[in-house]
Amino acid sequence: MSKNRTHPTLSQVARKAGVGTTTVSRVINGGDRVNPKTLAHVRRVIETLGYMPNQAAQTLKGHRTKTIGLVVPRIADPFFSSCAEAIQAIARANDSLLIVTVTANDPRAEIDNLKVLVRHRVDGLIIVPANSQSPALRELLERVAIPVVAIDRPVANSAIAAVVADNLKGATTATQHLIDHAYKRIVCLTGESTLYTIRERMNGYSKAIESARLTPIFDTSIKDYKSAEYAIKSLLDGQNPPDALFTTKNSTTIYAFEALQRFNIPVPQSIALLGFDDFELASTVRPSISVIQQPVEEIGRRAAEILFEQLFDERKTGLPHSSKHPQQIRLHTRLIQRSSCGCTPPIS
């Protein structure tokens, strides 16, 4: 069995190569100021020993772990996993590893995770705040000597950079689009109305509705298929049933679609549907579903880029980084016109 119980160390390499530890250190750090012959020799020894520098030891001296932490509500959510993938790519390009932790939107879990990440001395943090308002979060983040950037939701009352989608404008566009289709009774369907993103989207809806002098109608009871079915049935059975639905998130859109399908309500003929956030089969179902698309990867990418910029500045100046970015970056959303809003005649 060639499985060693312990990793070879730098000084073992030095001994076996018959050189000092300094030399080996130089070799593994690029090999400058080392005699080419020595260099080659040491490299050979490193190779045969299978030596790999211990990051912990390097960290203890150099003060960088080459890791960044990502704190998200869930990994198995297309939005966050896409962000994560984009972030991971930037991290690797910056010679760093990505540590992922999940909060399930629980502020306690969030604080816990952050503390662990701080103990690990991650160089930076990208976080989807479980609760944008939490003072505990803000406090911890500001106290700790680690650059942070928030994504999807900002951290209220803080100087923490944030990269988010322009939820308000996206929702306004969506609603306006429905209005342009001449729908008059447009209902906003949603759940989790305490989340920053959802609130923004609700505001965007209100804004468009009001400036068109229509009546805003909210149903914030959607938490699963059952509740969607119930809500839609109630709406439809009521007097003045809606002629269009604006759903503020992925799952709500899908539940609504399923309920409509279940009731055999022709979409968009009897009622139109437009959702916030795109999803994989939105164009495959019939009718295909019109949505507001967020630049998911870009959110992740931009956040990571900003983070590494901060890290870089800091390393250069030794100072906490003078923010040259606007504190909050709002990325544009896009209206994807498919059939459910009435744009394209439903196929098949």
Added chain:
Amino acid sequence: MSKNRTHPTLSQVARKAGVGTTTVSRVINGGDRVNPKTLAHVRRVIETLGYMPNQAAQTLKGHRTKTIGLVVPRIADPFFSSCAEAIQAIARANDSLLIVTVTANDPRAEIDNLKVLVRHRVDGLIIVPANSQSPALRELLERVAIPVVAIDRPVANSAIAAVVADNLKGATTATQHLIDHAYKRIVCLTGESTLYTIRERMNGYSKAIESARLTPIFDTSIKDYKSAEYAIKSLLDGQNPPDALFTTKNSTTIYAFEALQRFNIPVPQSIALLGFDDFELASTVRPSISVIQQPVEEIGRRAAEILFEQLFDERKTGLPHSSKHPQQIRLHTRLIQRSSCGCTPPIS
């Protein structure tokens, strides 16, 4: 600005508390064998200083980083992100962090990532081998003193534990189900036929087809929607068009479904469809799509459990862990009968 440039250290705590470093060390490690009064006092100092132990330093002594590495082809793939989430949960329960890296199925990237993870001295590794056969991978893994478990695909010719779905049996079940429906010309549609999982599924298909004395028909050209459309058109236009399609992976299933929909071919009346691997809207589209479902979370969970068991054994015995698990765990798949195979009369 309360943002300190540097984290407080244990000895700073000791000094400020007027005690020795040992005492502080004991306090942060549970506080055994320390006077309750001292304990409380030190804790207070820790609190006011916002002290958090430096993991790197602890690692350098204790020899554990409390991190595990996950190496996957992609994060933004429902299968892997679900695995990742399950793994992350187990990791956190074991006081460990999850580092995620992605290979895009590129063996070079895989080796690179592994090397970085080894430098970081992750305690253990969970990996989806880019190439099950790669000797370089096997070598590196066996040489390094780190417990590993493979998921989704095994590492050929090695003692490395693997947790996979029973692809062969799943595909056999799927195909047999189609056969039971009395379909006679069942085509197996696929792409990436070099991947372990795909090959197994193809084998499972062959097995069922052959034992029913039917003719196996493969089309391994599916790489995107276009190729699926082309393949299906060719098949349909040929003499003896198929009456059922078995697709070996998610994306293929979807492409096939879309092509069929595009051509207005009634499913399952004209041709049945059964896919390997479930996906989010499989029950929402019309007809709903029958699939073989893999126990995704369980794959991740089991792998993580096995890994931590190994780690635990190792820590206790100091030995490389005597495998008490079968080298390869094949988890059962499940046939989900929906409409596309002909089981349920298509709704609406």
Added chain:
DNA sequence: CTGTTAGCGCTTTCAC
């Protein structure tokens, strides 16, 4: 119960 001390594996002056 508590402090002293010697490293863990590496980087980094500072001489040679």
Added chain:
DNA sequence: GTGAAAGCGCTAACAG
């Protein structure tokens, strides 16, 4: 070009 030696922040004997 190269090496000796002093730590980085922490733990773990070993004394008291």
